[in-house]
Amino acid sequence: xxxxxxxxxxxxxxxxxxxxxxxxxxxxxxxxxxxxxxxxxxxxxxxxxxxxxxxxxxxxxxxxxxxxxxxxxxxxxxxxxxxxxxxxxxxxxxxxxxxxxxxxxxxxxxxxxxxxxxxxxxxxxxxxxxxxxxxxxxxxxxxxxxxxxxxxxxxxxxxxxxxxxxxxxxxxxxxxxxxxxxxxxxxxxxxxxxxxxxxxxxxxxxxxxxxxxxxxxxxxxxxxxxxxxxxxxxxxxxxxxxxxxxxxxxxxxxxxxxxxxxxxxxxxxxxxxxxxxxxxxxxxxxxxxxxxxxxxxxxxxxxxxxxxxxxxxxxxxxxxxxxxxxxxxxxxxxxxx
Amino acid sequence: xxxxxxxxxxxxxxxxxxxxxxxxxxxxxxxxxxxxxxxxxxxxxxxxxxxxxxxxxxxxxxxxxxxxxxxxxxxxxxxxxxxxxxxxxxxxxxxxxxxxxxxxxxxxxxxxxxxxxxxxxxxxxxxxxxxxxxxxxxxxxxxxxxxxxxxxxxxxxxxxxxxxxxxxxxxxxxxxxxxxxxxxxxxxxxxxxxxxxxxxxxxxxxxxxxxxxxxxxxxxxxxxxxxxxxxxxxxxxxxxxxxxxxxxxxxxxxxxxxxxxxxxxxxxxxxxxxxxxxxxxxxxxxxxxxxxxxxxxxxxxxxxxxxxxxxxxxxxxxxxxxxxxxxxxxxxxxxxxxxxxxxxxxxxxxxxxxxxxxxxxxxxxxxxxxxxxxxxxxxxxxxxxxxxxxxxxxxxxxxxxxxxxxxxxxxxxxxxxxxxxxxxxxxxxxxxxxxxxxxxxxxxxxxxxxxxxxxxxxxxxxxxxxxxxxxxxxxxxxxxxxxxxxxxxxxxxxxxxxxxxxxxxxxxxxxxxxxxxxxxxxxxxxxxxxxxxxxxxxxxxxxx
Ligand code: HEM
Ligand SMILES: [Cu+2]
Ligand SMILES: [Cu+2]
Numbered sequence: 001x002x003x004x005x006x007x008x009x010x011x012x013x014x015x016x017x018x019x020x021x022x023x024x025x026x027x028x029x030x031x032x033x034x035x036x037x038x039x040x041x042x043x044x045x046x047x048x049x050x051x052x053x054x055x056x057x058x059x060x061x062x063x064x065x066x067x068x069x070x071x072x073x074x075x076x077x078x079x080x081x082x083x084x085x086x087x088x089x090x091x092x093x094x095x096x097x098x099x100x101x102x103x104x105x106x107x108x109x110x111x112x113x114x115x116x117x118x119x120x121x122x123x124x125x126x127x128x129x130x131x132x133x134x135x136x137x138x139x140x141x142x143x144x145x146x147x148x149x150x151x152x153x154x155x156x157x158x159x160x161x162x163x164x165x166x167x168x169x170x171x172x173x174x175x176x177x178x179x180x181x182x183x184x185x186x187x188x189x190x191x192x193x194x195x196x197x198x199x200x201x202x203x204x205x206x207x208x209x210x211x212x213x214x215x216x217x218x219x220x221x222x223x224x225x226x227x228x229x230x231x232x233x234x235x236x237x238x239x240x241x242x243x244x245x246x247x248x249x250x251x252x253x254x255x256x257x258x259x260x261x262x263x264x265x266x267x268x269x270x271x272x273x274x275x276x277x278x279x280x281x282x283x284x285x286x287x288x289x290x291x292x293x294x295x296x297x298x299x300x301x302x303x304x305x306x307x308x309x310x311x312x313x314x315x316x317x318x319x320x321x322x323x324x325x326x327x328x329x330x331x332x333x334x335x336x337x
Numbered sequence: 338x339x340x341x342x343x344x345x346x347x348x349x350x351x352x353x354x355x356x357x358x359x360x361x362x363x364x365x366x367x368x369x370x371x372x373x374x375x376x377x378x379x380x381x382x383x384x385x386x387x388x389x390x391x392x393x394x395x396x397x398x399x400x401x402x403x404x405x406x407x408x409x410x411x412x413x414x415x416x417x418x419x420x421x422x423x424x425x426x427x428x429x430x431x432x433x434x435x436x437x438x439x440x441x442x443x444x445x446x447x448x449x450x451x452x453x454x455x456x457x458x459x460x461x462x463x464x465x466x467x468x469x470x471x472x473x474x475x476x477x478x479x480x481x482x483x484x485x486x487x488x489x490x491x492x493x494x495x496x497x498x499x500x501x502x503x504x505x506x507x508x509x510x511x512x513x514x515x516x517x518x519x520x521x522x523x524x525x526x527x528x529x530x531x532x533x534x535x536x537x538x539x540x541x542x543x544x545x546x547x548x549x550x551x552x553x554x555x556x557x558x559x560x561x562x563x564x565x566x567x568x569x570x571x572x573x574x575x576x577x578x579x580x581x582x583x584x585x586x587x588x589x590x591x592x593x594x595x596x597x598x599x600x601x602x603x604x605x606x607x608x609x610x611x612x613x614x615x616x617x618x619x620x621x622x623x624x625x626x627x628x629x630x631x632x633x634x635x636x637x638x639x640x641x642x643x644x645x646x647x648x649x650x651x652x653x654x655x656x657x658x659x660x661x662x663x664x665x666x667x668x669x670x671x672x673x674x675x676x677x678x679x680x681x682x683x684x685x686x687x688x689x690x691x692x693x694x695x696x697x698x699x700x701x702x703x704x705x706x707x708x709x710x711x712x713x714x715x716x717x718x719x720x721x722x723x724x725x726x727x728x729x730x731x732x733x734x735x736x737x738x739x740x741x742x743x744x745x746x747x748x749x750x751x752x753x754x755x756x757x758x759x760x761x762x763x764x765x766x767x768x769x770x771x772x773x774x775x776x777x778x779x780x781x782x783x784x785x786x787x788x789x790x791x792x793x794x795x796x797x798x799x800x801x802x803x804x805x806x807x808x809x810x811x812x813x814x815x816x817x818x819x820x821x822x823x824x825x826x827x828x829x830x831x832x833x834x835x836x837x838x839x840x841x842x843x844x845x846x847x848x849x850x851x852x853x854x855x856x857x858x859x860x861x862x863x864x865x866x867x868x869x870x871x872x873x874x875x876x877x878x879x880x881x
Contacts, residue, residue, distance in 0.1 A: 044687065070676040149790025188410065
């Protein structure tokens with residue numbers, strides 16, 4: 001067996017070289033200070049070693065100048081770490097508008113991933129080189145964390161809410177996906193592979209998928225199955241707000257607050273409708289907690305999102321995957337109890 | 338700290354010191370002497386240290402190969418959980434404060450005992466009762482939540498004895514609180530005449546800061562664990578979103594205690610190092626007030642940085658930035674201490690006795706641990722290394738390379754006082770060297786593993802990580818040997834060691850100005866303090 005001894009992870013995302021540059025800066029500063037202290041300690045220990053049992057050296061007087069120097073200089077250096085690190089963090093948390101969406105549901109102990117166009121994968125993720133990809137993630141049970149070392153990217157996957165992160169892959173190849181938040185017995189088996197592909201190969205992979213329907217159209221089916229359309233319609237019988245054009249817009253709430261209708265808000269509106277009441281409506285929407293799976297909710301969110309074509313957004317209805325708008329849904333469905 | 342010098346190495350009369358004043362189990366279990374209580378703690382934490390070490394050994398053996406082949410996943414998870422719980426709550430938190438602090442604080446301030454001797458004994462019993470609960474859980478199948486007890490895993494999913502373990506930690510917390518309280522009151526009220534705050538040894542300052550954290554922080558972890566128990570038993574929705582709770586709230590509460598708790602583990606060791614470096618350099622400390630106030634600054638700032646454990650938990654970007662900024666600030670007082678210790682050695686008379694070797698080790702390894710803390714406080718880098726072996730390496734550099742080296746250094750330094758016997762110097766130096774080598778071989782490869790992306794708490798791992806893991810396991814075996822040797826020679830020296838003089842190191846510390854071992858009342862004549870601590874040179878030399 002040839003011993004395999006990697007010392008540095010592959011760099012496969014646009015962010016990776018930036019993180020590494022900062023890391024090397026930290027390494028250089030740390031190496032300097034560790035060596036400085038080590039050399040001084042060893043040098044003093046030898047140079048000033050006790051030569052006779054009775055020797056008593058001259059006492060210290062201290063030095064305010066030195067104290068200030070070794071307070072202020074390290075402080076200034078750490079501030080450079082802070083600013084640089086914060087800048088990267090900010091970028092990591094701000095996905096570009098044109099990012100492709102991928103939805104991830106973690107559960108003990110697997111990753112379920114769905115592409116915008118409906119391809120589903122388990123513990124595997126195919127992505128093209130060069131396209132920004134935004135992950136919207138939630139968990140069905142405990143907290144997990146979605147970690148791709150080659151992308152220098154990690155975010156906790158938390159039950160009951162959505163978290164997001166994004167990346168732009170730069171190097172074709174296969175890389176590890178790890179769950180990095182301890183999540184129970186088979187935590188170390190909650191792993192997978194991300195396949196970074198050339199765009200053409202990726203297109204081929206996408207179309208090779210077995211006629212899966214897009215997320216939004218799966219969502220539109222759920223919308224009818226669960227009779228959401230009995231209330232959410234844009235005719236005179238509507239008892240709930242019209243969801244067309246809702247996504248990304250501010251919503252006026254009954255308590256006077258305004259919130260932006262993002263994924264998190266829509267999820268909450270479905271599972272806990274009374275938590276944030278839309279101004280001017282009665283609290284009649286039933287909760288769907290326990291009735292729709294996390295994946296189903298992601299599909300509903302994708303559907304509602306597709307009702308508001310926003311410029312440049314990857315959520316804009318893709319041809320073929322276009323879901324019927326609300327007004328076309330069958331008006332004669334009965335209302336839920 | 339000048340006081341009357343007791344003539345050295347007078348042959349001891351029988352029954353004239355705290356060890357031989359009375360015999361029998363009852364005289365130990367009902368003692369109110371802080372020195373005897375310290376030894377009760379010493380025996381208990383030594384047991385837990387080796388128990389925790391045994392778990393660590395099994396963990397490292399499992400990680401020798403990439404496959405999960407030695408034990409089942411479930412067992413592996415229990416091993417690292419129990420390793421963490423035992424080492425942190427039952428060994429490291431009580432280690433220096435409850436053993437050396439208990440023994441030395443009254444002596445260093447010239448007092449007969451702590452302010453509340455009965456409370457001190459009660460603290461030990463509380464600790465034992467807490468430990469018994471946790472041991473019950475260990476024996477009856479263990480617990481597999483990780484020492485961090487993250488929800489909703491711990492409340493809704495984990496299948497071990499979460500409640501028994503949590504109850505054990507909850508109870509033991511009261512032992513910390515009472516010890517902290519006892520120290521604070523003692524330091525405020527029982528200082529010898531002339532012993533002003535700025536004449537206190539730095540060991541006392543660092544324990545004062547530690548006690549503040551114990552008293553202010555521990556109630557939070559107690560309540561948090563109580564909440565975990567309540568949710569687990571009564572299904573009250575506190576943390577589990579399925580019951581309407583907030584899973585991330587737990588992390589805030591947990592780290593609000595547990596970040597300060599890391600300073601409970603390191604501040605006392607810093608106190609030991611200040612004593613050792615001065616004694617074995619025969620010099621007063623460089624920048625006394627800076628070192629003293631650094632302890633207090635660490636204790637205060639330490640309460641404001643808990644969010645740095647949660648940079649990828651979905652907290653707001655701005656919250657992350659504030660926690661990052663504050664984490665850099667908390668590192669500065671630690672740096673100040675390191676610089677001052679180094680400067681103290683300059684033009685000293687440096688003795689290479691074992692305690693000083695541990696101090697050298699401490700300074701080097703704590704520096705690396707602290708500097709890697711800066712990597713973790715740097716947002717963009719922490720996203721990558723969070724929850725990988727990089728974290729494991731970071732905190733072991735501080736807790737094992739720092740705190741345990743400090744503890745061992747302190748044990749060697751004060752062993753003559755505690756036992757009245759000298760330890761064998763040659764063996765002790767050899768063991769110190771073995772510990773240093775074993776330690777670095779164990780934990781340095783973990784930095785590399787962490788940056789490569791190996792997550793922590795993994796039972797099995799991809800084969801390309803094997804070589805580094807083998808190095809780490811090899812190092813752990815060496816380290817284990819390094820810890821067993823002192824155990825043996827300390828025990829050996831109790832019987833066969835040379836009798837220790839009152840002040841074998843010629844230290845100025847007040848605790849050395851009485852016989853070894855001290856009489857029950859510590860000082861036959863209550864001492865009066867007339868000068869600053871650590872005055873080795875004569876007055877004219879200090880000025881000149
Ligand atoms: C010198 C200043 C220090 C800084 C700036 C610092 C920073 C950090 C940060 C940011 C983390 C979280 C990393 C992550 O989980 O992603 C961390 C983890 C940790 N640190 Fe430090 N640290 C410092 C000193 C210490 C000390 C003195 C100790 C212990 C005696 C310590 C023990 C720990 C432990 C136990 C953890 C991991 C806890 C866990 O997740 O299980 N650190 N440190
Ligand atoms: Cu996991
Ligand atoms: Cu911390």
